[in-house]
Amino acid sequence: MTDTATDPATDPVVDVLVPPTDPALLARLHGRLEARATGADAPDVHYRTVDSPVGRLLVAATEAGVARVAFEREGEDAVLQHLADRIGPRVLRTPARLDAAARWFDAYFAGAHDPFELPLDTRLARGFRLEVLERLRAVPYGERISYAALAARTSSPNAVRAVGTACATNPLPLVIPCHRVTRSDGSVGAYLGGPETKVRLLALEAGAALPG
């Protein structure tokens, strides 16, 4: 039996009289749920969106730290489902709980080099990919590094292609700066947020103003 298949449950009188629900009420109720879902009742994954010059970002965190940053083009539904599958299905939108992360992005796009230390949860990357991301975190603001040069800093210095894969599957773009990895021929190379986004980020870090 499904929820709707049997016993069409309409009565004209009741139907007409159920008042429309004020969206502000539902927002307030959601806020109460967010406030209560803490401690032992904390969700597996918190998330919120952050508007940025490169589009709306989805920022998701566990209790340990930010675990995923996704670009708008990745699709919110797909990203949330992936988080539910990989981390846990108790995924809740909790904007206030991710205020610090939102401030980090605001500061970054305002030109701050390393706004502040944002707690990260790197559980979505494993093995060699995680090692690449760790090396990547040491690449300073405004610098560029080639895939080959980044590979040379890892335990598998010849694994240039695997380094490319690690960058392409970076669960924490922007925060872990895979946009600073460019091709040896000087072209920017691929980027999860789109090559144009990568160009804009490199321009930002080169000191160019980034129009909204």
Added chain:
Amino acid sequence: MREPFERIVAAHGEVVWRVCRGLLPEHDAEDAWSETFLAALRAWDRFEGDRVRGWLVTIAHRKALDVLRAGVRVVTTEEGVPDSPAPPAGRDLDLWAALARLPEGQRTAVVHHHIAGLPFAEVATVTGTTPAAARKAASDGVRRLRTLLVLEDA
């Protein structure tokens, strides 16, 4: 593959609100709503089946009873409605106030069937009665609502 819980809140938040409000005064309904989704969040990774709405309504029903029991006020079937005639001529008809004037069994049957949209078999499970009794209670309740709300002015 389980859906992200936020999608459950988005899909069912409104119907759970209507259930809570149908059973409780406004402020208590807000408590029951957040208690319901908090309990559902807690259990979501263990939920089995596809009848999410029935599951949520069952929780909401239980939370509403909890809120009623815990409340300082004893909410009677006449709760919230002064001894005044039904509202005039089809305007400002207050379904929630009218529901509060129904006997408890009729009120829950109308809320769970006509507002939450559960089939009588599920209404019976939620309220601990039989499907036939749930059907009769809903039908009696709707008849009473009609007198309270509409047809006496038509």
